[in-house]
Amino acid sequence: MVTNGSFPLPEEWSDWSPWETVKGLYTVDDSKNYIFPKYKVVEEGSSDVSFCCIAKKNETVKKLLFGNTPYNTSTRQRKVDFTVKNVPYSDIPHKYYVLCLFSNGNKGTNGNDGTNLYTATRPDKPRDFTCETEDMITLKCTWLPLQENDKFPNNCQTHFVLSSVSDTITYCEPDSKTSICQISIREQSMYNVRLTAKNCLGENHTDLAFDVSHRVHPAAPYQLSKGDRNATAIELYWHIKPKSHKLSLLCQIDVKYTGSDGEEKWAKNYSIVIHSDPYPHIIVGGLQANTKYSFKVRCRANKHFWKWSDWSESINIRTDESAPSGQLDIWRDISPGEDVRNVTVFWKASSDFHANGDIKAYYIFWEKLDKPTKFGHKDLIPALKSTTISLDNEAYKISVSANNSVASSHPSVIIISATTDDGDMQKFDVNKEDTTNNTEKEIYISWRPQNDFDGYIVDWYNYPTPAPYNFQWKRFGRNDSSALITSHAFHPGERYTFRVYGLHSKRAVLLEKKVKYLKELEPTRNPNLTIAAVTSNSFTVTWTFYPFDESHPGFIRGYNIYVKPDHGNCMLKESAEVRFQGDLVLCKYTVEDPKEKRFTIKHLEPSTTYQVTINAYSVNPENITDNFQKITTKADRSGRLLFLLPPVIISLTLISCICFWKSDCVRKRYYPKVPHPSITAFLKECPGTIEIIHTTPDKLWLMGKHHIYTYTQSALGTPTYVDPIAFVQNLRVQVPERQTLDHNLETYRPLRDFDFTAYKPIYQTPAGACDNINYFSQMEVLLSGDPGSD
Secondary structure (H helix, E strand, C coil): CEEECCEEECCCCCCCCCCCCCCCHHHCCCCCCEEECCEEEEECCCCEEEEEEECCCCCCEEEEEECCEEEECCCCCCEEEEEEECCCCCCCCCEEEEEEEECCCCCCCCCCCEEEEEEECCCCCCCCCEEEECCCCEEEEECCCCCCCCCCCHHHCCEEEEEECCCCCEEECCCCCCCEEEEECCCCCEEEEEEEEEECCEEEEEEEEEEHHHCECCCCCEEEEEEEECCCCEEEEEECCCCCCCCCEEEEEEEEEECCCCCEEEEEEEEEEECCCCCCEEEECCCCCCCEEEEEEEEEECCCCCCCCCCCCCEEEECCCCCCECCEEEEEEEEECCCCEEEEEEEEECCCCECCCCCCEEEEEEEECCCCCCCEEEEECCCCCEEEEEECCCCEEEEEEEECCCCECCCEEEEECCHHHCHHHCCCCEEECCCCCCCCCEEEEECCCCCCCCEEEEEEECCCCCCHHHEEEEEEECCCCEEEEECCCCCCCCEEEEEEEEEECCEEEEEEEEEEECCCCCCCCCCEEEEECCCCCCEEEEEECCCCCCCCCCCCCEEEEEEEECCCCCCCCCCEEEEECCCEEEEEEEECCCCCCEEEECCCCCCCEEEEEEEEECCCCCCCCCCCEEEECCCCCHHHHHHHHHHHHHHHHHHHHHHHHHHHHHHHHHCCCCCCCCCCCHHHHCCCEEEHHHCCCCCCECCCCCCCEEECCCCCCCCCEECHHHHHHHCCCCCCCCCCCCCCCCCCECHHHCCCCCCCCEEECCCCHHHCCCCHHHCCEECCCCCCCC
């Protein structure tokens, strides 16, 4: 080897570079200002960068600006060299502007008084570098593209080179904006490739070695179409991109269908191996009749799985119709009519019922249970899901089936019991239940299970007003005893009635009736209040209200009566205190019986105005309204009477004394001595009919008009009517004192002075009167006229 000093000389030199002319200071145009270099690219972290400013003739360099940093020159020269130490990192766009300022303040005529300094780095390794094939014909390599500043110098932009590691083959050299390279696959199976990223500051690379048969990522299938079909199977075709005969694909068919609720549901997937057929197809079976299915396809390599292809576009296909399968879920509602029962039959699709086509009509048949001869039927259009038939009081069997264009479903059967066995036609107690265990949208129902039943049915109306379109029911198993009933129609404050039936051999037995709310609210109206029986210290409130009215938004559990004086707070015995509108205290009385309609407020003050109101409550007994009614108690007169009592007593005492002192004078003036008749013993021999003519009159005979006088009720309790002339000598006559004399009557004189022979009154004595001599003596005779005067 030839050496030249300490450096060995190569055995063979390369060619010389082309000549380049470099002009010195005195060769440039001295009429312009210059800065060198024109632009500069340095690697981030460089310690220093040198620049040269040359002024035009007769001028000097005064200052240099590096970005916003000024550099002053120590001498006024035409040519100045300077170095920027420790160039800092610049944000995007990674450049600094360098400017030379000259003595005359001019920037020059062609802009050569400034230049750009760029900071950059050597490229990183390419990212996300991968290679794969769709068809074993073309190999496609991709990587993540770079994001560089468009103003970066072109000779320093990053570019890529894809080459072979094992030899000098270069596959492609795309620019910085391209991130894909395609290679034709020949007989070669193994590849070892290198992707190199280069710029003016350096380069970096990534290597990748693989077997191309393990890197198959097929293209998505396309142009799906249908072939033959029936009620349960569909023939499906599609296209795939042409491929090498060496490649076999495994394709997957995804099948979904639209359910009765309108939602798409996954059914199953199928697989098929495709070798060389560019138009593969498959028969998809096990489908439901008259159902819309959605199909899509994807493929992968049958061996050495790498990636699935993208899914193809979906295609929708409906299968043909077939006879309905399963049975309808049917139920009934019975209401009494005139000599008949109106039975409304309802039906809906059960969980195992499939229409398998468009339902054209429903067939309803009914017949007497003990007479199997068909009685009648009715055809209905699909829009109706109920019908009403009139039945007599015997037991019936009713069946319902659905019919499409192919055939009818198997009939569903219920039995309507005879009237004597039908619980719907009998009075049944209704249980009012609270909202315990309800949820925000569900009502909780429970019942007592019985071993005699095969299952249970709960029915209800979605809205308070019964109508066929909102009638609902739900079936439960024999082991169920509670449920949460869900309905979009349930709303707070509305009352719903639920009936629980037990099922046995297609017969239904009504077990319970329940009235429930989703959520109870307070009454929207209050009772009509009336004030009665007002005294000085009490009054009675009565009200009218219908606590069982279905329009109430909750069950009425009682009433609150609030009382307050017209001024000030209320403090009454037997009442609770509540605050109202700030510091005002009311008296509260609670009536917990919703049927009660009367209450008396006691312990009030006389001549005081009170305000009273009444509220019905359901859940919250603390609600208060300000709809008060005024009532004023009466004045207390007992104190005034007590004050007047002593003068009255003194006056009455004086009058009594005077009257007693003057009584003898008054008696002699107005009431002379009156003889008293005595009772003889002749009644002891009473034979039943007495003639007065056989008796001797004693002491007194009344002269005047003949009257029939009325006796008062006797002590024995029997009213007696007699002629006083017949028995005047045997009765003790009581004459009231100080009576005004009737001047129409004559004066009296002794009875013995008169002849009684003309009078023969006959009197039938009462039964038992002869056994008691005191019978007549116990009577008081009231004369129909006053005694005459003297």
